[in-house]
Amino acid sequence: MNKLFKTIISASILSVALASTAYAKPYKIGAAVYGLxxxxxxMWVDQLEKHPAVLDGTVDITVFDGRYDALTQSNQFDTMITQKFDAILFVPIDIEAGGDAVEKANEAGIPVIGSNTKVTGDSLYSYVGNxxxxxxxxxxxxxxxxxGGKGNIVIMEGPIGQSAQIExxxxxxxxxxxxxDIKILEQKPANWSxxxxxxxxxxxxxxxxNAINAVVGQNDDIGLGGLEAIRAKGIELNTIPTAGIDGIKDGIQSVKDGELYVxxxxxxxxxxxxxxxxxxxxxxGESYQPRSVIWQEYADQMPWGDGTAKRYDIPWTEITKENADRLLQKLSE
Structure with missing residues (x-):
């Protein structure tokens, strides 16, 4: 082997060693969400991918679309366990089946942090949500x-068996x-659609x-779908107050425009x-300090503590015409 070739090999080895020292292997974390x-x-996935630890390469995120199916989510857990993911963020479609998936990950030594929706039992390391x-x-x-405390209402729910629908x-x-004096005329799942x-x-x-006086939609998409049907019938929207939950862009805009009641x-x-x-x-471990700005924003209502609490409850904000523009701006950040 000639001297030049030896020098090139040595330089290459040194370069790899320096790179390994300067840049540790990123954490491989899965985000198993019920459906996209x-x-x-x-919005949830978009904000996850904007976390500072994802942006700087500390974390490599893989998003799994559960397609609103508990078996699909269970199979995705099997994949993450086989591929030895470091941790899993979990938004389950089913409160019972989701618990079984978490138990599998626990047995494999993979921590699972719940977000947005929950599972039964105490198997999650922590839950961060509302x-x-x-x-x-x-x-x-x-x-x-x-x-006025009286009248006929209808309720459109989320997917049956998901914690958000149940709660x-x-x-x-x-x-x-x-x-x-309030009568529930109808109640049926609309599956967040x-x-x-x-x-x-x-x-x-x-x-x-002419018998329905109000609509409860358990998320904004459901409430907005109800409004579209009311509009299509030629009925004035403000004569049938309609509620939503979530604060998606269209929902906030609808409240601002005086269409979605709340x-x-x-x-x-x-x-x-x-x-x-x-x-x-x-x-x-305990040396880790949270990097998202959300802990400063909600410091009084949801303190970080030492980062090991079983539950972190994010406060709700009622959407009004007065705060709609501020919330729309928040969505764009």
Whole structure:
């Protein structure tokens, strides 16, 4: 071997060694979300990918689209376990089946941090999200107030068996039970889908002509779908107050325009980036300091502490005409 060739090899080895020292292998973290058809989950993923640790290469994120199917999510967990992911951020479609998937990851030594929706039991390392029972209560109270505590309402739910559907329904029912003059005419899942909600509402408006006084949509897409059906029937939107939840762009704009009667903003950035910070705290230990700005924004209501709390509850914000522009700006950040 000639001297020049030896020099090149030595230089190459040194270069690799220096690169390895300067840049550690990124954490491989999976984000298993229940589905990407709806705008809120698209927002959640977008905000996750804007986390500083993702932007600087500390974390390599792989997003798994669960396609609204518990078996698909279970199979995706098998893939992440086989490929030895370092941690999993989980937004489950089913509260029961999701718990089984988490147990598999726990047995493989992979921490799972929940976000947005929950699983049964205490198998999650932590949960970062909003209180959906509270959301269901708030929208029901707003609707009850809008119709003076009496009248006929319809409720369109999320996917049956998902924690958000279960808990928002619980909140709805707790409030409406206090109003004996409010009657629930119909209640049916619309699966977070604007198109499904529009079809369901069209059918209800036909089967209950001039009888529906208000609509509870358990997310903004559902509420907006209901409004489209009301508009298509030639009915003035403000005569049938309609509620949503989420604070997607169209939902906020609809409240601002006086169409959607009320909605409540859940912060996708806080959910996604907060969950990733909690995951990194689990992987790096007590020296880790959270890197997302959301911990400063919600410092009073949701303190970081040492990053090991089992639950971090992000506060809801009622969307109004007055704060709509500020919230729309927040979505663009």
């Amino acid at each position: 058809k709806g705008e809120f989950m698209q 209180d959906d029972v509270k959301a269901g209560e708030m929208q029901a109270e707003a609707i009850a107030k809008a119709i 928002r329904t619980q909140g709805n029912q707790t409030v409406f039970a206090k109003y004996p 604007r198109a499904e909600a529009m079809t369901i509402m069209e059918n209800w408006l036909t089967s209950h002509p 909605s409540f903003f859940q912060d996708a950035k806080a959910q996604a980036q907060g969950a990733l910070d909690v995951a990194l705290r689990k992987l790096e």
